[in-house]
Amino acid sequence: MQINLKAHRVNRKQAAKIALLDAVVWLWLHQTNYDSLFTESFIDPAATLAIPGPIISIALVIGIGWARWDRIPKAVRIGVALTATLVTLGLVLEPLVAPSATLHAALTLLFVVICTFTALLRLETLAKCDDFSTLSVALSGSLLLFYLLDLGLLLVPRAVYDACIVGAPLVMLAGANNPAPRSTRLGPLPKKVRLSSPIVVPCLVGFATGLVVALGTVSMATSPSELFTHPAPLFLISQLLFLLLGVITAFGLDLRKATYFALINLCWGAGVTIGMIGREHFIPLPDPILVDLSSFVCLLTLVGFFAFSGIWVNTLGRTASMSRESAVEDVARKAGLTKRETEVASLLLEGRSLRIVQQELFISEGTARTHAKRIYAKLGIHSKQELIDYFKQNLPH
Known part of the structure; x- marks a missing residue:
C-alpha cells in the first residue's frame, strides 16, 4: 500500500x-x-x-x-x-x-x-x-x-x-x-x-x-x-x-x-x-x-x-487497509468466528497458505488446519475460494 x-x-x-x-x-x-x-x-x-x-x-x-x-x-x-x-x-x-x-x-x-x-x-x-x-x-x-x-x-x-x-x-x-x-x-x-x-x-x-x-x-x-x-x-x-x-x-x-x-x-x-x-x-x-x-x-x-x-x-494506505480489516472483523463477528479464527480468515483472504498462517500466528500447522476447518464449517463453505467469495459478498460496497 x-x-x-x-x-x-x-x-x-x-x-x-x-x-x-x-x-x-x-x-x-x-x-x-x-x-x-x-x-x-x-x-x-x-x-x-x-x-x-x-x-x-x-x-x-x-x-x-x-x-x-x-x-x-x-x-x-x-x-x-x-x-x-x-x-x-x-x-x-x-x-x-x-x-x-x-x-x-x-x-x-x-x-x-x-x-x-x-x-x-x-x-x-x-x-x-x-x-x-x-x-x-x-x-x-x-x-x-x-x-x-x-x-x-x-x-x-x-x-x-x-x-x-x-x-x-x-x-x-x-x-x-x-x-x-x-x-x-x-x-x-x-x-x-x-x-x-x-x-x-x-x-x-x-x-x-x-x-x-x-x-x-x-x-x-x-x-x-x-x-x-x-x-x-x-x-x-x-x-x-x-x-x-x-x-x-x-x-x-x-x-x-x-x-x-x-x-x-x-x-x-x-x-x-x-x-x-x-x-x-x-x-x-x-x-x-x-x-x-x-x-x-x-x-x-x-x-x-x-x-x-x-x-x-x-x-493513507494504512488507513484504507485498517478500514478493510475492520470490515472483515465485522463480517467475521456476525458469522460467529472467534478472534483467532478471524485472524486466520484474514490471512487466508490475503492468499496466504496454512504454512504461512502458522508462521505468522506462531501456531502449529495442525492448529492452523483446525482453525481453517472450523471457519469453513461455520460459514458453510469448503475451500479458500469460497471463503474469498463469501467475504466479497458480505463486505460493504
Whole structure:
C-alpha cells in the first residue's frame, strides 16, 4: 500500500510498447483538438463544443462509479478505438461527400464524447506499467516519440497525413487483451481517504494543467521550424507530470483505477473549459505570464508527487487497509468466528497458505488446519475460494 521509488530493473520491452501506444494516442488527441492541419480543414475550432466536455466527464465518473469498474472493460476499449476512427473518417469525408451543418454538429459532439473516453483509456494504458521506473521511462519515451511522429507527419504528403490521423486510434486495440492490474482492496474508501491530499492534489493539478493549456492557446506545428514551439515542450511536460502523479497515486492507494482516472480526467476537462471561456471573454494573458504559470504547474506536480508520496500514500494506505480489516472483523463477528479464527480468515483472504498462517500466528500447522476447518464449517463453505467469495459478498460496497 505504498509507492516504491526505489530503483528497479526497467522492463524495456513493456516501456517501449506503452510509450509507442501513448505517443500515437496523444498525437491523435492533439492533432484533432488543437489548431493543426487537420482542424483547419475538417473541424471548426469554434464548434468543438467545449461545454459538453465536462458534462460528459461527469456522466462518465457517475457511470463508472455506478458500474463499480476497477478497469475499463475490453468491449469499451475496442468500441472507443473503432468509433474514434470512424468519427475522424466521417469528419474528413463529410465536407467532401455530403456537406451538412446538422451532420457536422452531430459528428463533432460524438467526437467530444470519444475524446473523453480516449483520454481515460490513455491513463489506463499507462497504468499497465508494473513499476515506477518503467512508467517513468515509458512517459519519457512517449514525449520523444510524440515529437518524432509529429515531425514525420509534417514531412509526408497531405493524403498520408490524413490517413495517419484517421487510423491512429486503432492502436488502442493493441492493448485490449492486456487490462490494467485490478485493485486488491475490497469495499469503498472511507471518507477520510476520499478527501485526503493524495486524491485532492492530483485533481487540483489536473485542473490547473488544463487551465494553463487552454489559456496558452495550444496549437500544433504546421512546419518543421515550429516543431518545438507548437505546442511548447513545457505544456507537454506538465501533462506528463500530471499523468505520472495520477497513475502512481492510484497504485499507491490501491484505488479503483477506472473511477479514479475518470475523476482526474474530469478535473482536467474542467480546467480546459474554464480556460477557454476565460480566453474568449477576457483579455488574453501575455506569453511570459503563461510561461510562468506553466512552470508553476510543473513545479506543483513535482512537489505534489516527490515531496508527499512517502508521507501521504503510506499513511493513507494504512488507513484504507485498517478500514478493510475492520470490515472483515465485522463480517467475521456476525458469522460467529472467534478472534483467532478471524485472524486466520484474514490471512487466508490475503492468499496466504496454512504454512504461512502458522508462521505468522506462531501456531502449529495442525492448529492452523483446525482453525481453517472450523471457519469453513461455520460459514458453510469448503475451500479458500469460497471463503474469498463469501467475504466479497458480505463486505460493504
